[in-house]
Amino acid sequence: MRILSILSSLSLVALLLMATGCSSVKPWVKPYERDNLADPVMSLSRHGTADAYMHHVYQARESARGAEGGSGGGCGCN
Amino acid sequence: MALMALLTVQSATAATLPVDKVDVLYHRYDGGGMVIDGPSVLVRKGIGPQVSFSGQYYVDSVSAASVDVLATASAYEEERTEYTVGVDYLYDKAILSLGYTNSTENDYEANTLYFSVSQEFFGGMSTVTMGYASGWDEVGKVGNETFSEEADRRNYQLGLSQVVTRNSLVGLDLEVVTDEGYLQNPYRVNRYIDPNDSTLFETQPERYPETRTSTSVALRALYYLPYRASIRGEYRYFSDTWGINAHTMELGYVHGLNQHWTLEGSVRYYTQSEADFYSDLFPFANSQTHLARDKELSSLSGTTLAFGAVYEWKQTSLPGIDRLQFSLLVDWLNFDYDNFRDVTAAGNYLPGEEPLYSFDAYVTRASLILEY
Numbered sequence: 001m002r003i004l005s006i007l008s009s010l011s012l013v014a015l016l017l018m019a020t021g022c023s024s025v026k027p028w029v030k031p032y033e034r035d036n037l038a039d040p041v042m043s044l045s046r047h048g049t050a051d052a053y054m055h056h057v058y059q060a061r062e063s064a065r066g067a068e069g070g071s072g073g074g075c076g077c078n
Numbered sequence: 079m080a081l082m083a084l085l086t087v088q089s090a091t092a093a094t095l096p097v098d099k100v101d102v103l104y105h106r107y108d109g110g111g112m113v114i115d116g117p118s119v120l121v122r123k124g125i126g127p128q129v130s131f132s133g134q135y136y137v138d139s140v141s142a143a144s145v146d147v148l149a150t151a152s153a154y155e156e157e158r159t160e161y162t163v164g165v166d167y168l169y170d171k172a173i174l175s176l177g178y179t180n181s182t183e184n185d186y187e188a189n190t191l192y193f194s195v196s197q198e199f200f201g202g203m204s205t206v207t208m209g210y211a212s213g214w215d216e217v218g219k220v221g222n223e224t225f226s227e228e229a230d231r232r233n234y235q236l237g238l239s240q241v242v243t244r245n246s247l248v249g250l251d252l253e254v255v256t257d258e259g260y261l262q263n264p265y266r267v268n269r270y271i272d273p274n275d276s277t278l279f280e281t282q283p284e285r286y287p288e289t290r291t292s293t294s295v296a297l298r299a300l301y302y303l304p305y306r307a308s309i310r311g312e313y314r315y316f317s318d319t320w321g322i323n324a325h326t327m328e329l330g331y332v333h334g335l336n337q338h339w340t341l342e343g344s345v346r347y348y349t350q351s352e353a354d355f356y357s358d359l360f361p362f363a364n365s366q367t368h369l370a371r372d373k374e375l376s377s378l379s380g381t382t383l384a385f386g387a388v389y390e391w392k393q394t395s396l397p398g399i400d401r402l403q404f405s406l407l408v409d410w411l412n413f414d415y416d417n418f419r420d421v422t423a424a425g426n427y428l429p430g431e432e433p434l435y436s437f438d439a440y441v442t443r444a445s446l447i448l449e450y
């Protein structure tokens with residue numbers, strides 16, 4: 001039940017975001033203003049599999065898991 | 079793990095298929111009596127404008143002589159091999175991803191099926207990702223052919239990436255994981271006081287609950303500095319039905335030296351409380367329903383210091399290669415346990431009075447990414 005209530009909340013948030021996308025508020029950072037954001041120094045996952053490997057290192061030694069960024073699938077490697 | 083790699087790339091560039099590439103990694107973990115190393119190779123290739131396939135091969139070669147192993151058994155070696163296949167489908171401003179991972183070692187087999195949808199909104203300023211993973215594992219035990227247990231796992235994920243200004247972006251991630259089945263390690267034991275034993279304690283098998291549900295929420299922020307550099311801050315809160323709460327904090331800095339070279343560094347701090355059924359030393363045999371002395375369930379804290387150098391070459395003159403990136407990353411990890419004592423420590427200690435355990439480790443990663 002707890003998971004269902006969490007998922008319901010998430011769905012509401014998602015719907016809200018979709019509704020926001022359709023409203024009259026315009027994106028305030030234009031595509032041609034995103035050169036800094038596109039720079040690799042602004043990437044959370046610049047190293048590809050090398051980044052995912054660190055999640056694996058921590059999951060094997062700590063109890064916390066999930067929300068690592070980049071939507072990790074379970075590795076079942078504990 | 080491989081799925082994380084696939085989806086990490088995808089989430090950063092929603093509404094654009096990931097580029098064709100070869101991602102080769104050598105990884106090595108060395109510390110706490112464990113040496114684990116091996117290669118990883120990922121190949122990604124698009125077929126037409128809407129579909130991209132990927133495959134990954136990953137190996138962990140383990141040489142184990144950790145405190146858990148030495149306390150009750152002899153050092154051993156083993157290997158884990160993992161294969162992942164995935165496909166991404168671009169439709170308008172959405173990417174649908176499907177993946178399957180199989181991981182095998184001599185006493186454990188894990189399977190995971192993954193599905194996610196990533197959708198851009200708001201002129202590309204917002205990206206929402208929803209993911210679901212289902213895992214089914216088979217647990218075996220070396221030396222006991224009749225031992226066979228199962229564990230199932232489900233992951234529910236929701237992520238939001240939001241451009242805030244032309245120099246900053248934030249990310250919010252939520253993940254709920256549920257496990258059901260045989261969730262303990264069949265080799266591990268816990269200990270209890272036994273005045274009749276010469277060591278004054280005796281051991282008994284671990285006994286965990288057969289279900290576990292955890293929730294994690296993480297907030298990340300990245301800011302582009304007035305020169306070519308970025309700072310990053312992350313915080314994650316974790317809570318599960320075994321009574322464990324954890325906090326993870328990380329600060330990172332990336333500095334562009336010139337068009338080819340960047341240097342990076344980060345600091346990470348982690349702390350967790352212990353599971354309700356954890357004890358370093360139980361008062362007597364079978365003193366409660368669930369029993370654990372797995373140090374990962376103890377209260378503990380960990381610190382990581384990380385450094386890296388990256389060489390990037392865009393528009394290379396190498397035939398067929400559009401971009402090359404080579405990274406060398408070294409992390410130093412330290413773990414201090416608040417309620418896990420080192421029974422292998424030299425000296426005559428009464429049970430429960432041994433020194434608390436701690437260890438440090440180096441993680442080295444050498445990564446080569448070729449985009450074509």
